[in-house]
Amino acid sequence: MLSDVTRGGLAALFGEDRLVTLPATAFPPPAADTEGARLLPTVGAPVGTLTLREPDALSGRLPLVRDVVHVTDFEDRDEARQETATWPVIGWLPTAHLAPTPSTADRRRAVARVARGEMSAQTVSDGGRVMEIAALVVSVLALAASAFVSLRQIRLTKHTNTLPVVVDLFREHRGLRLARAREVVFRQLPGWDLSTGMEGLPERERHLIRDLAWFYDNLGALVTHGVVDIEPVSGYLGGSVVSVWERMEPLVRVERAKRAQNNLPDPNRWQEYFENLYHLVKELPPPDARAQSRLWRLPQP
Structure with missing residues (x-):
């Protein structure tokens, strides 16, 4: 129901800066008491979901349906065609113009015309059905557009939050200390x-290997819990994940066995996220991860 829509509700979903309005004077008198004419000047509509028409520069009024589309293309009854032609066009979706449903007064006038024999009841009924279907189609399209915009906004927000994390991780992986640690492994x-x-292990090398293992373990935790996507991780450093784990696995097994012998809680937890990251990269090898990107242009090796 349009009566349930508030500006605060739309602002919370889309942002105050994305709401646009139409002046009340833009609506012709027959449409002045429609829900659209009451809400668009105050509540507004979100940019990206639909585009509002600009009132005419000279008259200050919105164009009518007959001004922007050929009503003869979709209505074969003269009476309904004349009624539809006078509705104001408030905006459009990518492939559809939007006109507010006739007001209660319009419907009463239609009933009176039926009573006087100027219009058939079937015409009124057909026109109502057409408007019901049109309203349903517009509602579905608006809902789909709103869902798309919302999902895209959520995705952009996630990328904004995770980008510094990914950049820092990649920078640390390229650093001299972890590069030396990989050489030791x-x-x-x-x-x-x-x-x-x-x-x-020798003390100096032991510290290097420990730092490298914990780096991959921490990275695995971020990927496993969805903080960082597996695609850029596998595409950029998946080869190192696989080769380092396969060389360190015997050492990890020994460490887990020692923890079990010492009755430490959850002994298999040691480097468990690293091991899981290894399996994730094996499921999505680096060439496949890169090829899945729509911006990757190089051929598969």
Whole structure:
């Protein structure tokens, strides 16, 4: 119901700066008591859902249906065509002009014309059905447009919030410390005795490996819980996730076993998000993650 729509409600959903109004003087007298004529000057309509017509610069009035469309194309009854032609056009969707439903006074005049024999009751009935269908179609289109705008706004807000997180993570991954840690994992770790876990590693290298593991574990937590999307993570550093995990997995297993022997709670929690990130990247390999982007232009390897 239009009577349930308030400016505060629309402003909360779309933002005050996105609401536009029409002056009350833009409506011709026959449409002055329609719901649209009462609400559009005060409540307004959200930009992006529909576009409001600009009143004529000379008359200050809205154009009528007969001024913007050929009513003969959609109504074959002269009486209904004449009634429809006098409705003001308040705006349009991408493929449809919008005109407010006739007011109560208009409907009463139509009934009086039927009583005088100037219009058939069937014409009034057909016109009512047409308007009911048109109103339903417009409502569905407006709802779909509003849902699209709202979802896009939510997505843009999410990207705005997560962008600094992703940038910082990628910067840290490129840093000298983690680059040195990956070098240790690739070149030195396979040759060490891992039977005693982290304790058996040289102290300096142990700290590097620990920081690298916790980096991927923290990244895995963000991806697992939907804070960061898997696509850019896999596309940009998925190869490192896979190769580092496969070299560190024996060390992780030993550490988990030691925690279980010491009766520590949830011993498998150690690097669990890192392991889960590994499986997510295996499900969406880096080439596939990059190819899924609509802006990726390079061919698959």
